[in-house]
Structures are given as C-alpha cells and as structure tokens.
Amino acid sequence: MNTLTNPFIIYKSSAGSGKTYTLTLEYLKLALQQPQTAFKHILAVTFTNKATQEMKERILKVLGQLSRKEISGSELEKVLMESLGLGPEELQSRAKQTLLHILHGYGYFAVSTIDSFFQLVIRSFAREMDLQAKFDLEMDTDAVLERLVDRLVEKVSRDKNLRTWLVDYAKEQIENEKSWDIRSGIKSLGSEIFKEGFKAYRLLFQQSVAQEGFLGEFRQYIRSERAKLKVEAESMKQKAEEIRVAHGLEWTDFKGGTRSFALNFGRLGDPEKPFTKLEASRIEKLNDLSEWASKTSKLLSQIENSYSNGLLEILNQIPVKQIQWNTFEALHRNLNAFGVFRDLILELRELKDEESILLISDVNDFLQEITKDNDAPFIYEKIGNQYRNFLIDEFQDTSEFQWSSFKPLLENSLAS
Incomplete structure (x- = not known):
C-alpha cells in the first residue's frame, strides 16, 4: 500500500475481528482523496470470489450511506474525516462523486481475486507469450x-x-x-x-x-x-x-x-x-x-x-x-x-x-516470465492501468510464486 505517510502497512487480525471493515476503510481513505480518479489506481486482491464480492459490496454500501448521511456520527465517518481533514458536508460530497465515478467506470473498480488479476495480465501478454487468444x-x-x-x-x-x-x-x-x-x-x-x-x-x-x-x-x-x-x-x-x-x-x-x-x-x-x-x-x-x-x-x-x-x-x-x-x-x-x-x-x-487451457497452477510461471524481463510501467501499459496503491487480503496465504510475480509492481509503487 502506498501513501505519503505510511508507504507500507500490515494489519494482523484473527477471523471475525473486522478485517473486511479495516480493508474497506483503507480503500475509502485512498479513493476519497480524488473522487474522479483515485479508485482507478487502487488494486485490492483477495483469495476467494466470496471475499471479492463481499469487499465490493461493502465499499459501495458505505459510499452510498455516506452520500445519504445515513451513518452520521459513526466511528467510520469520524475516522475518515480525521484522516482526510474533511468536514461532514465535504465528506458527503466526495462520497457521492466517488460512488458516481465508480459506477460509471466500473471496469476500473479493481477489487478481484489474485488469480483473476494474474489472468488479466496474462491475457494482455498473450501475443508476446505465444498464447492462443481464446485459451x-x-x-x-x-x-x-x-x-x-x-x-x-x-x-x-x-x-x-x-x-x-x-x-x-x-x-x-x-x-x-x-x-x-x-x-x-x-x-x-x-x-x-x-x-x-x-x-x-x-x-x-x-x-x-x-x-x-x-x-x-x-x-x-x-x-x-x-x-x-x-x-x-x-x-x-x-x-x-x-x-x-x-x-x-x-x-x-x-x-x-x-x-x-x-x-x-x-x-x-x-x-x-x-x-x-x-x-x-x-x-x-x-x-x-x-x-x-x-x-x-x-x-x-x-x-x-x-x-x-x-x-x-x-x-x-x-x-x-x-x-x-x-x-x-x-x-x-x-x-x-x-x-x-x-x-x-x-x-x-x-x-x-x-x-486450449492454461492451468491456474501455471499462471505464476507465465507471470514470472513476463515480469523478469519487463519493468512495471510496461506491464501497466499492457493491462491499461497504473496502480499506485495495493491492498492484499490474507497476505500470509500468498505463495512464493505469487509474491515474486507481484513484487515488481509493488516495488514500483513504493519507489514512486
């Protein structure tokens, strides 16, 4: 994760301790900084489709509640105002704008499983990797x-x-x-x-x-x-x-x-x-x-x-x-x-x-081939987006191969 004050943050928590709430809060702290564009540069990855859906729904739900002032005085609202230096009215306005731009540019709302993100990268490099377009x-x-x-x-x-x-x-x-x-x-x-x-x-x-x-x-x-x-x-x-x-x-x-x-x-x-x-x-x-x-x-x-x-x-x-x-x-x-x-x-x-199949177990091998010879900006150019902020759910479950594939992108983010 990349912010001006804390470029790298790790949260440790047990099951049922509010992990999704924390990730949602961190996402909103980033997205609300620039309502029109910030969400396009955030990549949140989870390990299951269920977790992905839950996180997406939670983000959209909270943005809707903030824009309608349904959770005025809540702890979440207080934390966001303090973190962003905003008053209630400005926070409501930014929440409305952020929600609107996410819905209108839903393809840039990058909350996905780690495997789905890797598939996106691989499809972007299909020609270079001599893969069939319809694998x-x-x-x-x-x-x-x-x-x-x-x-x-x-x-x-x-x-x-x-x-x-x-x-x-x-x-x-x-x-x-x-x-x-x-x-x-x-x-x-x-x-x-x-x-x-x-x-x-x-x-x-x-x-x-x-x-x-x-x-x-x-x-x-x-x-x-x-x-x-x-x-x-x-x-x-x-x-x-x-x-x-x-x-x-x-x-x-x-x-x-x-x-x-x-x-x-x-x-x-x-x-x-x-x-x-x-x-x-x-x-x-x-x-x-x-x-x-x-x-x-x-x-x-x-x-x-x-x-x-x-x-x-x-x-x-x-x-x-x-x-x-x-x-x-x-x-x-x-x-x-x-x-x-x-x-x-x-x-x-x-x-x-x-x-014409590519096994999920082979995905990381392709990614390593891609990332070892290309720097992060070129990879971003191929997938059509530039991520500056990363939220990784269940990081302890990230395998060595997955980490080595992600590492160039994270290093680029931390260095910028």
Missing part, C-alpha cells in the same frame, strides 16, 4: 488430474513402456504393503505436478527424465554404480579381515566384545546392505584410539597397530559410501515412479494443447 484458464486442477489419469490408463493397452512402468509400479506398491490400485497411485504422483515444490525442479526434470531413452540409460547407470559399490564393500571387508588376521585378533577382541563396533567390519559386503549402519557421529568418536580397546586389554598393542595400519582408514570411508549407496537405493526404488511421472508430464502437455 481458458482452468481453475479446477483436481478435475484436470482426473482427466489426465483417465487418458493415461487408456494408453496402457497400446503403450508397452507405460504398461511395464505401471506393472512394476504396482508390484512395488504391493511389496511395500501399499495399495496396488494404480489409479490412486497415478493420482498421487500426478498431484505433485501442480505443486510449487515440483516447479522449482521442472526444468531439470524436462532436461533429464522427460527425454526419450533417459530412464533406460539411467536404470543401467544405477545398476552399474550399485554393483561397483558392492565390489568396493567386499574389498574393504577383505582388507579389514587381512589386517585383523595379521595382528592375531578377532573382532570381539575390540572394545565392547560381542557388541563391539568392530563386528561391522565383518558385515561389509552384505548383498542387501553392503555398508554398515554405523552413525557418522559414532564413527567420529572412533577416531579416538581409546574407543578401540580398554586400557586393561591384553591385546592393546595389537589393537593399536591394527588401528594405525588401515582399520581407521577403512572405518572413515564408510559414511561416504553409505550416502552413495542410500542415494542409488532411493533412485532404484523410485525409478518406476519416475517412469509413470514422465508419462504424466507428457500427457498433460498434450491435454493442455488439445483443450
């Missing part, structure tokens, strides 16, 4: 997701790769004691497409997973790297065993006996879990020789020598190898999901082209 803004992403799932299921009979992905995905779900119902699984995966968390990585996804043949090559790469790590684990175990034998030790001779950390050397190379689950913090403590043997141990000298002759070095390799193995295991487990996700992305692209 429809699709608000119901759940309905789109349902159609997307239907289309994907229909393709199963004629798309061998997709069928393979879905069968393997269903098997994995069963093995993990989850529902084998592929529709619910596909919907769960598909819902991620519309979330901002995915959008941050969408370009990377398009450059990799979405490319033809990538997943097959990636599967081979994962298999190769897992095999290499298993070989490394076996090599580490063999070397550790050689050091133990060379010093005449058993793993139970180390501190802790039958519960000694040293038993983990003998577990290296396990087919399912090649690297021991020793915590990094525990391994860090084991860099201290006193953690390897008690002071009274008869084998203290041999343990100290085994520590220095390679066991400590092997031990310190384990955390890094653990991370590498766990990473490839996670990729291996989710590879089938990646395959289904890839098909969802490609199918969604076709659906949007066929139905």
Whole structure:
C-alpha cells in the first residue's frame, strides 16, 4: 500500500475481528482523496470470489450511506474525516462523486481475486507469450488430474513402456504393503505436478527424465554404480579381515566384545546392505584410539597397530559410501515412479494443447516470465492501468510464486 505517510502497512487480525471493515476503510481513505480518479489506481486482491464480492459490496454500501448521511456520527465517518481533514458536508460530497465515478467506470473498480488479476495480465501478454487468444484458464486442477489419469490408463493397452512402468509400479506398491490400485497411485504422483515444490525442479526434470531413452540409460547407470559399490564393500571387508588376521585378533577382541563396533567390519559386503549402519557421529568418536580397546586389554598393542595400519582408514570411508549407496537405493526404488511421472508430464502437455487451457497452477510461471524481463510501467501499459496503491487480503496465504510475480509492481509503487 502506498501513501505519503505510511508507504507500507500490515494489519494482523484473527477471523471475525473486522478485517473486511479495516480493508474497506483503507480503500475509502485512498479513493476519497480524488473522487474522479483515485479508485482507478487502487488494486485490492483477495483469495476467494466470496471475499471479492463481499469487499465490493461493502465499499459501495458505505459510499452510498455516506452520500445519504445515513451513518452520521459513526466511528467510520469520524475516522475518515480525521484522516482526510474533511468536514461532514465535504465528506458527503466526495462520497457521492466517488460512488458516481465508480459506477460509471466500473471496469476500473479493481477489487478481484489474485488469480483473476494474474489472468488479466496474462491475457494482455498473450501475443508476446505465444498464447492462443481464446485459451481458458482452468481453475479446477483436481478435475484436470482426473482427466489426465483417465487418458493415461487408456494408453496402457497400446503403450508397452507405460504398461511395464505401471506393472512394476504396482508390484512395488504391493511389496511395500501399499495399495496396488494404480489409479490412486497415478493420482498421487500426478498431484505433485501442480505443486510449487515440483516447479522449482521442472526444468531439470524436462532436461533429464522427460527425454526419450533417459530412464533406460539411467536404470543401467544405477545398476552399474550399485554393483561397483558392492565390489568396493567386499574389498574393504577383505582388507579389514587381512589386517585383523595379521595382528592375531578377532573382532570381539575390540572394545565392547560381542557388541563391539568392530563386528561391522565383518558385515561389509552384505548383498542387501553392503555398508554398515554405523552413525557418522559414532564413527567420529572412533577416531579416538581409546574407543578401540580398554586400557586393561591384553591385546592393546595389537589393537593399536591394527588401528594405525588401515582399520581407521577403512572405518572413515564408510559414511561416504553409505550416502552413495542410500542415494542409488532411493533412485532404484523410485525409478518406476519416475517412469509413470514422465508419462504424466507428457500427457498433460498434450491435454493442455488439445483443450486450449492454461492451468491456474501455471499462471505464476507465465507471470514470472513476463515480469523478469519487463519493468512495471510496461506491464501497466499492457493491462491499461497504473496502480499506485495495493491492498492484499490474507497476505500470509500468498505463495512464493505469487509474491515474486507481484513484487515488481509493488516495488514500483513504493519507489514512486
């Protein structure tokens, strides 16, 4: 919000505490300054159509009451007179003029949902963004997701790769004691497409997973790297065993006996879990020789020598190898999901082209493209208006993408 005295004001309030009244009052303080033109330079955004309608009705109702002196002596009238430095008669006159000009120029009465405003901006830039002039803004992403799932299921009979992905995905779900119902699984995966968390990585996804043949090559790469790590684990175990034998030790001779950390050397190379689950913090403590043997141990000298002759070095390799193995295991487990996700992305692209729709979840992406290369005056020129004052309802619900789209306009307002 931009005023001479307070360029930026934040109101915090709970539900039912008079938020709409406060926003209406702030709007009127701005609009009544210049009855003929001020309202044209105010943008009030809300998050629901209901809130938009309520705010519009409240503003018009109060202007009507002020112009007919129906609320003389009210707290609202007193606040407006004090804020604007007006007497009762002048306030009544300005209210009449403001109401008249709003009704005659209703298109400039900019109280709308945040999505409606963004749609206005996008339509203004349709040519620059190579959008069809008659695209429809699709608000119901759940309905789109349902159609997307239907289309994907229909393709199963004629798309061998997709069928393979879905069968393997269903098997994995069963093995993990989850529902084998592929529709619910596909919907769960598909819902991620519309979330901002995915959008941050969408370009990377398009450059990799979405490319033809990538997943097959990636599967081979994962298999190769897992095999290499298993070989490394076996090599580490063999070397550790050689050091133990060379010093005449058993793993139970180390501190802790039958519960000694040293038993983990003998577990290296396990087919399912090649690297021991020793915590990094525990391994860090084991860099201290006193953690390897008690002071009274008869084998203290041999343990100290085994520590220095390679066991400590092997031990310190384990955390890094653990991370590498766990990473490839996670990729291996989710590879089938990646395959289904890839098909969802490609199918969604076709659906949007066929139905000429722009998803509400994509609006902010377009806006970012628009605002990153254009300054605020040019954007205002395209939408046919110049906003100097902004009222944002439920600001805490503004997403990062929405905020980044609004930010250039607000910065321009605060700087002017």
